[in-house]
Amino acid sequence: MLDLKYFREQHLKMGMEEFVNVVAMDREQIVFFENNPDKITMEILFNLSQKLGIEMTELFQKKPVGLEVDDVYQNLKSQKKEIDNFIETKTEVIRHLPQSEQSYFSKYYNGVRLESAKPKVAILGPSDAGKSTMINSLMGREVLLSQWTPTTSATVYLKHISDKPAWMGVDEVWVFKADSTSQGWEPDRYDDKEYCFNHKLDGGSIDILREYTNRESLKKYPNVDSAVVYLDASILKACDIIDLPGFGTDTQKDTLLAQRAIGKADAVVFLCQSNAFFNKEDDLIFIKTVIQQLGRIDYIKEAPLLSNIFVVASQAKAVGGKSSLSNIYERGYTGIANQLSEEVIKSNFNLSKQDFLTYLKPRFFSYATEEESLRLEFEQSLLNLLEKVFPKQKDFMFQQAVDQFQEQVVGMFKSKEQVYIDTRDNRKETEAQYQRLYEGKESFFKSNQREKERLSQIIDLYIREDRAKIKSWEDQSVTIDRVIRLIEEKRYSQEQAKKLLASNVSDLYYAKLTEVLKDSLSRFKPEAEKFYEKLQTNLEDLSKIERGHSKLPFDIKGSIAGGLASAGVLGGLGAAAATMGNLGGYILLAKGVSILSALGISVGGTATAASFVAAIGGPITIGIALAAGVFFLVKKLFGNWKKDLAELVLKQFQKDKVLESYQRKINDFWNGTQKELDSVISTVEKDYLNHLTELKQTLDMTNPEEIEAKIYLYKELQNFVKAIPRRDQQHVITGAI
Structure with missing residues (x-):
């Protein structure tokens, strides 16, 4: 029986007048049928489905009940609140510190803030997969548009109502523009008042989602990038949910937004209609990219590889129930396995393809809103991830961020205290040391x-060498015979090859790009270490004096980390530093763990060169594959079609300058390294000058009481940071793959 009022208000989000106009019925008729659902005939149901452009089965969807999830971050939020309140007691004192000390304090405390955030779960899939329907079911209410036709045209972030900043007032939803054409609105800054007001386009009730995120509004509001919605839903206590536009539409922006979400997500739910499960080649190309680029869960022994990816056959009841699902899973698994490149898997996961596939096979699930048995296994696995795996990971990362904050900030205050102690006890030696630093500046x-x-010359050399290597490889390896072998290895029909072959050839380029950069990065790392050691040695030499053992402290590691963070890119210097025992923790925290985890980089000093380069080629690989696949589909091939198609692929790759696209990625990586180098030197020299200024101000102090007050201040600040409230935690850090 159809609950027409619920369907109109909650599912369609339509007022009475709009509904009257769409379905072309009298208002009195609609009111009658809403009050008397048993009077609705099959003829009326058929007419409604025709007028609304939906299938009749959608009219009978049950009201979503919502997934009940424990409030697993209550303890972590409580810890963060305790620390915030504790630090608030010294806010005025910190505000009166020199700006450099305030920035240092804020930088490391921002790491604590980032690691207190809940994980993000992205819902991805083609435009007709039922993503919004699943989200509405998980929420327990109709939140998002879920008509069969493609609707969502912006990224929608769903957060719990308790996360809403007070300065949003009564609004439930804010709509934002992007940072730039290449960088979307940044969800980690949802509580940054200035940032949000600068990017805000509109705000209001949940109804404005229909105005701004509907496919029909794309031309009217082309600058809409994202919306954030605050709801009282159980699941949102354990994660944020990201609803993405469906890829594979005729709107390139949709595919771009879907790709971008992979880098922001901690887990991905990939939906594909069960009655067409991976029948479309675009679906195979996209899921392959998701698998290759999604970050890994480290430190948690209960989390085997791929625990954070769900490949879901949606609308599962349409295929006849559970008896048909094993065949559907096998088809999807076989299709995905055939697309995964042995070279890429080895590069990204350090596993053979056969071993990797043993982790992939258990990640297939079904989903149907109207039948619990068809979604139970998915919901149980999702609950396990949200209630057991992610909380352990977040707790470990949070505690580590607090450790880093305490260690670095206490060290900074201790060095400041030592300056004043030296000024009090060894003024002449301190003045001599200051003079040495001043005279040694040039x-x-x-x-x-x-x-x-020296390093710039090495960077220029690696750019030329790496570009030449991938060009030489292309000349020798990307041949007609090699492409024909790909067709035969994958046992493609002509129609399959037309759609998928470009993606497979792109994978060859991607794997080679990764291999070339990893090799160059391994050779670059010793040069980067020499650079860091030279900076530190030069400062130590300048700090030496003839008498005594006192040195004027200068935080060179913190300065290097600040320079790398300011560069805003991940290049060779950052990759090298993150794997160095004496710099790794600084670099990882300064860079922002959320960025690094998106690349699969561990924050426990286990980062590898591969982690930094593994995701570089993914976005261009999928772009090439989708575009080329459409091109080849219209070509008529006869006779020796494999040879003809291989020739077409190579000609199209030359026409589209595919080699140049990957060579540009080489340039991007090493130019990013140059940017890091420039930023590190600029930051270190600026900090050096600030250090001299602060030393001079200290030495100009002649009042013993003023010096004692400074010594007392920095001693108290050390004790204050050491006394930050902590709770005993048990971190599970073994068993990571």
Whole structure:
């Protein structure tokens, strides 16, 4: 029986007048049928489905009940609140510190803030997969448009109502523009008032989602990038949910937004209609990219590889229930396995393809809103991830971020205290040391410039060498015979090859790009280490004095980390530093763990060169594959079609300058390294000058009481940070794959 009022208000989000106009019925008729659902005939149901452009089965969807999830972050939120309140007691004191000390304090505390955030679960899939329907079911209410025709045209972030900043007032939803054409609105800054007001396009009740995120509104509001919605739903206590536009539409923006979400997500639910499960080649191309680029869960022994990906056959009741699902899973698994490249799997996961596939096979699930048995296994696996795996990971990362904050900030305050102690007890030696630092400024800066020139020459050399390597490889390996072998290895029909072959050839380029950059990065790392050691040695030499053992402290590691973070890119210097025992923790925290985890980089000092380069080629690989697949589909091939298609692929790759696309990625990586180099030297020299200024101000103090007050202040600040409230935690850090 159809609950017409519920369907109109909650499912369609339509008022009475709009509904009257769409279905072309009298208002009195609609009111009658809403009050008397047993009077609705099959003829009326058929007419409604025709007028609304939906299937009749959608009219009878049950009201979503919602997935009940424990409030697993209550303890973590409580810890974060305790620390916030504790730090608030010293806010005025911190505000009166020199700006450099305030920035240092804020930078490391931001790491604590980032790691207190809940994980993000992205719902991905083609435009007709039923993503919004699943989300509405998980929420327990009709939140998103879920008509069969493609509707969502922006990224929608769903957060719990308790996360809503007070300055949003009564609004439930804010709609945002992007940072730029290449960078979307940043969800981690949802509580940054200035950032949100600068990017806000509109705000209001949940009804404005229909205005701004409907496919029909795309031309009217082309600058809409994202919306954030605050709801009282159980599942949102354990995660944020990201609803993405369906890829594979005729709107390139949709595919771009879906790709972008992979980098922001901690887990991905990939939906595909069960009655057409991976029948479309675009679906295979996209899920392959998701698998290759999604970050890994480290430190948690209960989380085997791929625990954070769900491949879901949606609308599962349409295929006849559970008896048909094993065949559907096998078809999907076989199709995905055939698309995964042995070279890429080895590069990204350090596993053979056969071993990797043993982790993939258990990640297939079914889903149907109207039948619990068809979604139970998915919901149980999702609950396990949300209630057991992610909380352990987040707790470990949070505690580590607090450890880093305490260690670095206490160290900074201790060094400041030591300056004043030296000024009090060894003024002459301190003045001599200051003079040595002052007089050595020019030689230090010149040495830095020599190191910059040395590394810049190496970077230029690697750009030329890496570009030449991938060009030479293409000449020797990307041949008609090699492409024909790909067709035969994968046992393609002509129609399959037309759609999928471009993706497979792109994988060859992607694997080679990764291999070339990993090799160059391994050779670059010793040069980067020499650079870091040279910076530190030069400062130590300048700090040495003839008498005594006192040195004026300068936080060179913190300065290097700040320079790398300011560069805003991940290049060779950052990759090298993150794997160095004496710099890794600084770099990882300064870079922002959310960025690194999106690339699969562990924050426990286990980052590898592969982690930094593994995701570089993915976005262009999928772009090439989708575009080329459409092109080849219209071609008529006769006779020796494999040879003809191989020739077509190579000609199209040349026409589209595919090699140049991957060579540009080489340039991007090493130019990013150059940007890191420039930023590190600039930051270190700026910090050096600030250090001299602060030392001079300290030495100008002649009032013993003022010096004692400073010593007391920095001693108290050390004790204050050490006394941050902590709770005993048990971190599960073994068993990571």
